[in-house]
Amino acid sequence: MSDTLSQPSVAPADPSWWFADAMAQEAGVPPSPSLTGGIAADVAIIGGGYTGLWTALALKARKPSLCVALIEAKLCGSGASGKSGAKVHGYWASLAGMSKSIGDDAALAVARAGTVAQDGIRAFATAPGRDVWWREAGNIRVSASPAQDAKIASYVDTARRLGVPDTARPLTEAGIASYCRSPAFRAGVFLQEGANVHAARLARALRRAAIDAGVLLYENTPMTGLDISRNGGSPNRVRTARGQIIARDVVLATNVELARERLIKPHVTVFSSFALMTEPAPEKLAAMGWTGDQGISDMRMFVHYFRKTIDGRVLMGSGSGPISYDGDTSAVRLTQDSASALRAERGLRRLLPGLNDVKVAKAWGGPIDISADRLPFFKTMPGTRVHYGCGYSGHGVNPTYIGGQCLASLVLDEKDMWSSLPLCTREVPGLPPEPFRYYGGRAVRRAVLACEDAEERGQPAPALASAVAALPRLFGLRIGTR
Numbered sequence: 001m002s003d004t005l006s007q008p009s010v011a012p013a014d015p016s017w018w019f020a021d022a023m024a025q026e027a028g029v030p031p032s033p034s035l036t037g038g039i040a041a042d043v044a045i046i047g048g049g050y051t052g053l054w055t056a057l058a059l060k061a062r063k064p065s066l067c068v069a070l071i072e073a074k075l076c077g078s079g080a081s082g083k084s085g086a087k088v089h090g091y092w093a094s095l096a097g098m099s100k101s102i103g104d105d106a107a108l109a110v111a112r113a114g115t116v117a118q119d120g121i122r123a124f125a126t127a128p129g130r131d132v133w134w135r136e137a138g139n140i141r142v143s144a145s146p147a148q149d150a151k152i153a154s155y156v157d158t159a160r161r162l163g164v165p166d167t168a169r170p171l172t173e174a175g176i177a178s179y180c181r182s183p184a185f186r187a188g189v190f191l192q193e194g195a196n197v198h199a200a201r202l203a204r205a206l207r208r209a210a211i212d213a214g215v216l217l218y219e220n221t222p223m224t225g226l227d228i229s230r231n232g233g234s235p236n237r238v239r240t241a242r243g244q245i246i247a248r249d250v251v252l253a254t255n256v257e258l259a260r261e262r263l264i265k266p267h268v269t270v271f272s273s274f275a276l277m278t279e280p281a282p283e284k285l286a287a288m289g290w291t292g293d294q295g296i297s298d299m300r301m302f303v304h305y306f307r308k309t310i311d312g313r314v315l316m317g318s319g320s321g322p323i324s325y326d327g328d329t330s331a332v333r334l335t336q337d338s339a340s341a342l343r344a345e346r347g348l349r350r351l352l353p354g355l356n357d358v359k360v361a362k363a364w365g366g367p368i369d370i371s372a373d374r375l376p377f378f379k380t381m382p383g384t385r386v387h388y389g390c391g392y393s394g395h396g397v398n399p400t401y402i403g404g405q406c407l408a409s410l411v412l413d414e415k416d417m418w419s420s421l422p423l424c425t426r427e428v429p430g431l432p433p434e435p436f437r438y439y440g441g442r443a444v445r446r447a448v449l450a451c452e453d454a455e456e457r458g459q460p461a462p463a464l465a466s467a468v469a470a471l472p473r474l475f476g477l478r479i480g481t482r
C-alpha cells in the first residue's frame with residue numbers, strides 16, 4: 001500500500017496537532033501581554049520555545065533575585081518545540097557519530113549530560129498538576145532494510161568499546177517483535193534512555209512555570225532589532241515594535257532564525273522535518289503487540305521516527321524535508337511540502353502495516369537547524385554579553401534542557417559541568433558557503449533519498465545516486481553522510 005500512495009491524505013499545514021490540542025485545552029486563557037514601553041532587566045531572553053524557557057527557569061532556579069524578561073514573537077511553543085515528534089532522549093544513540101567527530105571522552109561527557117537532562121525533564125514533567133503525557137520506556141532503533149543492518153552493529157559495538165554496553169542492547173527480530181510486530185523490522189537496538197511527551201503541552205507548562213517563577217513574559221512580541229553593547233559599554237538594547245528591553249545579558253533562543261546571523265551562518269544550515277498524527281487506534285496497536293511506550297525509529301539517514309500517544313494515536317515523522325537557501329526560514333516548502341508529508345505517510349504504511357486503514361488526522365512540518373557536526377552549540381559572542389544556542393539538528397527536546405543549563409552558566413559566568421561541555425567549548429566545523437551549500441545539499445538530499453528508497457524496495461542503490469551521496473564524506477562533512 002505504501003508505494004501506491006501518490007499524495008498525502010492530509011496536506012501539511014500549521015498548527016501541529018500538538019499545538020492545536022494544547023490551545024484547545026487552554027481555551028479562554030488569554031496570552032501573555034505583548035511588550036509596550038521600555039523595561040530594564042538583568043537578562044533578556046528572545047524566543048519562547050524550549051531553549052528560551054529552560055534558560056529562564058535555570059536562571060531563576062540558580063539566582064531567584066535575577067530579573068529575567070522573555071519575549072516571544074508569537075505564542076510560546078508555536079515554533080519547533082510545539083511541532084516536534086516529542087521523542088525525548090539524550091545522546092547515547094549518537095555515541096558512534098560523536099566519538100568520530102569530537103572524540104570518545106567528549107562523546108561520553110555529552111551523553112552523560114543528556115542523562116542529567118532526562119532526569120531534569122522527568123522531574124519537571126511529572127510534578128503534580130502537570131498533564132504533559134510523559135511516558136518513559138526506552139527507545140528502539142530498527143533496521144528496516146538490509147542496508148540499515150550495519151548501523152545497528154555500529155551502535156552496539158561503540159557502546160561496548162566505550163564501556164557502556166547497557167546503553168545499547170542488540171535486539172533480534174524476535175526481540176523487537178516482543179515490543180512491536182512489523183514485517184519491516186529486521187534487527188534493532190534497545191536504548192534504555194527514552195521517553196515521549198506532549199510537545200506543546202510541555203512548552204506551555206514551561207511557560208506557566210516561568211511566569212510562576214517571576215519571569216516577565218511577553219508573547220506576540222517579536223524582537224525587531226538588537227543594539228549590542230561591546231567590551232563592557234552601556235547595556236544591550238532589545239528593540240520591539242512598541243517597546244524595548246535594556247539588559248546586561250541577552251540570550252538569543254530563536255532557533256532557525258539564528259542561521260542567518262553572521263557568526264552562526266558558517267556552521268548551520270536549515271532543512272525541514274515533517275510529521276503526521278493518526279486517529280486513535282488503540283486496539284490495532286494492541287494487535288501489533290505495541291503495548292509499551294517505547295519510541296521507535298528506523299536507521300535511514302532521513303529517519304522515520306514514530307511513537308504512540310496516550311490516547312492510542314501514532315505520530316510518524318520523516319526528517320527528509322527540503323533545504324532552505326541561505327537560512328531563509330520563510331520559504332513555504334519548509335512547512336507545506338506535500339512530498340515530505342507523503343514520505344511520512346508512506347513510512348507509516350510500510351513500517352506499521354497493522355495501521356493501514358487508520359486515517360491521518362493532521363500533518364505538519366517545520367524548519368530545523370542543522371549544524372555541521374549535528375550537535376548544538378552554546379556560545380557568547382566575543383566581546384559582548386550576548387549568548388546564543390542552536391544547531392540541534394532535529395534532536396532538541398532533551399538537548400534544549402542542556403541548552404538552558406549551558407546558557408544559564410554563560411550568563412552567570414559559572415565554570416561548571418555545563419559550561420565545560422564540548423557543546424560550549426568546541427570549535428564548530430564549517431559548512432560550504434552559498435550557493436554551494438544549497439545546491440550541493442539539495443543534490444545530496446535527492447541522492448540519499450533515491451538510495452534509501454531503492455534499498456527499502458530490496459534493490460541496489462543507483463550508481464549515480466550512490467556517488468553523489470558519498471560526496472559529503474569525501475569532503476570530511478558529518479552531515480549528509482549515510
Ligand SMILES: Cc1cc2nc3c(=O)[nH]c(=O)nc-3n(C[C@H](O)[C@H](O)[C@H](O)COP(=O)(O)OP(=O)(O)OC[C@H]3O[C@@H](n4cnc5c(N)ncnc54)[C@H](O)[C@@H]3O)c2cc1C
Nearest residue numbers: 047049050051073079080081084085086087223255396397
Ligand atoms: C517536525 C519536527 C519534528 C521534530 N521531532 C523531534 C523529536 O521527536 N525529538 C527531538 O528531540 N527533537 C525534535 N525536533 C527538534 C526540536 O523540536 C527542536 O530542536 C527544539 O524544539 C528547538 O527548540 P528551540 O526553543 O530552540 O526552538 P523553537 O521552539 O523554534 O523556539 C524558538 C522561538 O523563537 C521565536 N522567535 C523567532 N524569532 C523571534 C524574534 N525575532 N523575536 C522573538 N521571538 C522569536 C519563535 O517564534 C519560536 O517560538 C523536531 C522538529 C520538527 C520541526
